[in-house]
Amino acid sequence: MKRAVTPSTLSLAILGLISHEPLSGYDLRKIFATTPMGHFSNSPGAIYPALSRLEEGGLIKGTIEKRETLRPRQTYRLTKDGWNALKDRLSKPVTEDDVIWRLDELVLRFALMGDVLGRENSALFLEELVSNIGAYLPTLRAHLKAQRKQLSVNGAYALEQGIAKYEATARWARRVIRDLRKNER
Amino acid sequence: MKRAVTPSTLSLAILGLISHEPLSGYDLRKIFATTPMGHFSNSPGAIYPALSRLEEGGLIKGTIEKRETLRPRQTYRLTKDGWNALKDRLSKPVTEDDVIWRLDELVLRFALMGDVLGRENSALFLEELVSNIGAYLPTLRAHLKAQRKQLSVNGAYALEQGIAKYEATARWARRVIRDLRKNER
DNA sequence: TGAGACATGTAATCGGTTACATGATTCC
DNA sequence: GGAATCATGTAACCGATTACATGTCTCA
Numbered sequence: 415m416k417r418a419v420t421p422s423t424l425s426l427a428i429l430g431l432i433s434h435e436p437l438s439g440y441d442l443r444k445i446f447a448t449t450p451m452g453h454f455s456n457s458p459g460a461i462y463p464a465l466s467r468l469e470e471g472g473l474i475k476g477t478i479e480k481r482e483t484l485r486p487r488q489t490y491r492l493t494k495d496g497w498n499a500l501k502d503r504l505s506k507p508v509t510e511d512d513v514i515w516r517l518d519e520l521v522l523r524f525a526l527m528g529d530v531l532g533r534e535n536s537a538l539f540l541e542e543l544v545s546n547i548g549a550y551l552p553t554l555r556a557h558l559k560a561q562r563k564q565l566s567v568n569g570a571y572a573l574e575q576g577i578a579k580y581e582a583t584a585r586w587a588r589r590v591i592r593d594l595r596k597n598e599r
Numbered sequence: 600m601k602r603a604v605t606p607s608t609l610s611l612a613i614l615g616l617i618s619h620e621p622l623s624g625y626d627l628r629k630i631f632a633t634t635p636m637g638h639f640s641n642s643p644g645a646i647y648p649a650l651s652r653l654e655e656g657g658l659i660k661g662t663i664e665k666r667e668t669l670r671p672r673q674t675y676r677l678t679k680d681g682w683n684a685l686k687d688r689l690s691k692p693v694t695e696d697d698v699i700w701r702l703d704e705l706v707l708r709f710a711l712m713g714d715v716l717g718r719e720n721s722a723l724f725l726e727e728l729v730s731n732i733g734a735y736l737p738t739l740r741a742h743l744k745a746q747r748k749q750l751s752v753n754g755a756y757a758l759e760q761g762i763a764k765y766e767a768t769a770r771w772a773r774r775v776i777r778d779l780r781k782n783e784r
Numbered sequence: 785t786g787a788g789a790c791a792t793g794t795a796a797t798c799g800g801t802t803a804c805a806t807g808a809t810t811c812c
Numbered sequence: 813g814g815a816a817t818c819a820t821g822t823a824a825c826c827g828a829t830t831a832c833a834t835g836t837c838t839c840a
Contacts, residue, residue: 422799434751440819449746450739450761453700460800462821467799487819515638525757536753554635561634566619568721571775572710575768576635582767583760590756607827625791645828647793652827672791790837801826809818 419471430526604656615711
């Protein structure tokens, strides 16, 4: 019955969106197709199998609306296990590996955690993010300095793009931390 | 004999690195493991099969060094077809889809194109990039404005991170364009 | 003589992509 | 009645991940 659910980014996005309100596969496709929500394919070949896996894993439960008609619409909602799984994935500490390999997923986690973990925990998450970026940036800068000669001209510039991207993300995070704490009530 | 080669990002990275100097699978693994070169797995299960596919496709050719010994080292170099394929992939126009879905691959293309396409073409590539980012940013800002109410607090902030990332990349590109043109000789 | 770097591969598994397939409902 | 939108799915294929497997060479 219970099937292990692979913690893919897509499954996290689905859990997060469904936690907000019950959604059908078609709804999810529309969200991915028409909003800048992460970068997920809106192809049925990705979404419907993912929903099946989540349901087999016991994290979501589908209910058929408008039974009677053929081509019924099925909306999914989180089960208790699903809530726990979502909370776990959103609460994981931020690692330097996340910063290097999965920055987009970290931003997705932040986008989804508001309702689940609250404002102050969101701010703490961003503080972790800033601190990990702060730890990684010197590595990047050192690499640029040490390898300048071996790197091609364009290669060195590309590295600078990576550095600029992280600096911009850290600036954004610091600004949002202030905002979240200021508008606290 | 000739096998179609899927244009994955990994295959582009391999072609680009090999174009610079002949490399073995182990060399590639080391580069992916120890430098901030794109975000590629250094696992043998990804690299050796990719090399095989490229060789079957006639884009690269391996030569065994130190034959005699067991565990010989094999380095690969581009064939004429490989050069053409690399040039083609680096010369493709920048689309808005690339900007939305494959920004990292665009930066990789820039990093690799110096020797192949030259300085002025690199600058032209960045101009295309800047112009496509310029076309996409208003869409993103409009979405933020229009959806502000529907979006969760964190969701709106996350969108702002996306905007900040693109702005930083555009700033970087404009600076590099000036640099490339200034240091021209 | 043992650790660690050098060096290349395979096998099972799995998620995503692409393409295909089907049918209902709504609106002009 | 035809187009567009709503709505769900399957099948073939393929590349990446993970884990396993093997053996060499160098140096302390």
